Each structure stands twice: as C-alpha cells, then as structure tokens.
Amino acid sequence: MLVVESLIARYGAVEALHGVSLEVGAGEAVAIVGPNGAGKTTLMRSISGLVRLASGSVKFEGREIGRTAPFRVARLGISHVPEGRAILSTLSVKDNLLMGGHRLPRAEVDARLAEMLELFPFLGRRLDSFGGVLSGGEQQMLAIARGLMARPRLLMIDEPSMGLAPRVVGDVLDALHRVVATGTSVLIAEQNAGLALEVASRAYVMVVGDVVASGKSADLEDKLIETYLA
Ligand SMILES: Nc1ncnc2c1ncn2[C@@H]1O[C@H](COP(=O)(O)OP(=O)(O)O)[C@@H](O)[C@H]1O
Ligand SMILES: [Mg+2]
DSSP, X not given: OEEXXXXXXXXXXXXXXXXXXXXXXXXXEEEEEOXXXXXXXXXXXXXXXXXXXXXXXXXXXXXEOTTOOHHHHHHHTEEEEOTTOOOOTTXXXXXXXXXXXXXXXXXXXHHHHHHHHXXXXXXXXXXXXXXXXXXXXXXXXXXXXXXXXXXOSEEEEEOTTTTOOHHHHHHHHHHHHHHHHTTOEEEEEESOHHHHHHHOSEEEEEETTEXXXXXXXXXXXXXXXXXXXX
C-alpha cells in the first residue's frame, strides 16, 4: 500500500533522512521507533508532502506521491495526525471532527461522525466542549478521530503518547488497538517503543536519519535495548 524507497530529506545543508526505505501493507499496523531526532517526524512529513524529498520515492497504492502537495496526498487517502495533535482548541469537539470530514460527501458526514463516536465513546459526551478543555489523552483521541473522519486508507500518527501521563497512555493504546481492528492501515511514530510495538505487528528502528533495524515487533526487543542504551 505504501512503499518508501531510498528517501533523502534535507533541511538546508543538514540531511535529516539518509536514504530511508519502508513499507506498509493494506490493513497492517507498522511502527517507526527511535529516539528524539531520529527523523521519524521528517519521514511522516515527507510522506504527507509537507517536507520536499531531496531524492527517493514514495508510492501509495502504486502511484508516485513523492512530489505531491499535502492536500492532494490527503485526498488520495492518507490522514496525518501530527506531533502535538494540533486540535483546534477554540472550536468544539464536534467542529474539530467535522473539519476532519470536510471532504466527505455531505450525506456521509453524519454516519462517519456516528462511527467515530462508537470508536471513541467519550467524544459523544463532549461534543459541545471546546477542544482546548479536553485532557491531553482526550485531545490525542480527538486528533485520531479527526484524522479518521476522512475515511483514510492509511492513518499516520506521530508520537501519540507524547506528554501523556502513563495512566492515560493506556487509554490511547486501547484506542489505537480499536483503530487497527477497523482494518485501516496505521503507521505510528513513537519514541515510546513499548507502546508502539504493542500496537504494531512490524516496526522500523530509526537512529539519526537511518533505519538500523526492522522486522516483526516481537523480534526487535534486543535491537531496541541496544539502540536506546547507545
Ligand atoms: N524544521 C527543521 N529545520 C531544521 N532541522 C530540522 C527541522 N525539523 C527537524 N530537524 C532536524 O532533523 C532531524 C530529525 O528530526 P525529526 O524528524 O523531528 O526527528 P524525530 O521526529 O525522530 O524526533 C533532527 O536533527 C532535527 O534537529
Ligand atoms: Mg518527532
């Protein structure tokens, strides 16, 4: 479904990705794990069209999207839940969700909203609250639901556990399991490798702009301990 090949990305003179390759199959949940500065966000932003590729390719469902504008990438079926969630704090929960579904045919909006409230029941009790009054974990789930509103075939979530208390991380983890169970392909970037490997069946370990290991989540533990201790 998603095939990234030899991707190089630069910020000015600094190369942030040195030739990264990665694949996500249909219905698969895949993690990108690695410490701060590894290039996880840059990789997601490159897939979304928010960072220009210096070289390499990104194919989605067989189509080259490596030099495609972000709004077109979104239209093709990729939703990106950014690091820091970026929910709109002065809009209601409902309006945040509706923004995520603004490209849906009008007749489908209510049904999709109802599906999101089934997946995230607490949102139904908070529809009229401002996004900004939700807790960090609730905001993360709102951001995920907003991303899903568009019925993406691939949902990319950048650091869902960032800044959350351990107790709340469990709620987000449960939510991620439910999202994966819907059959949507999911790509998760996380410093919190434990959380990401629990959700994802496969993972890529990144360190300063390179993939240093990849494989089934269960087989990566030793490599991760090595990486994080280094
Ligand atoms: N907007 C930017 N301008 C310049 N350098 C950046 C920018 N964003 C990220 N970087 C650099 O790119 C590298 C990878 O960062 P990032 O993709 O944010 O990693 P991660 O998400 O894994 O923490 C880091 O060295 C970071 O300092
Ligand atoms: Mg990041």
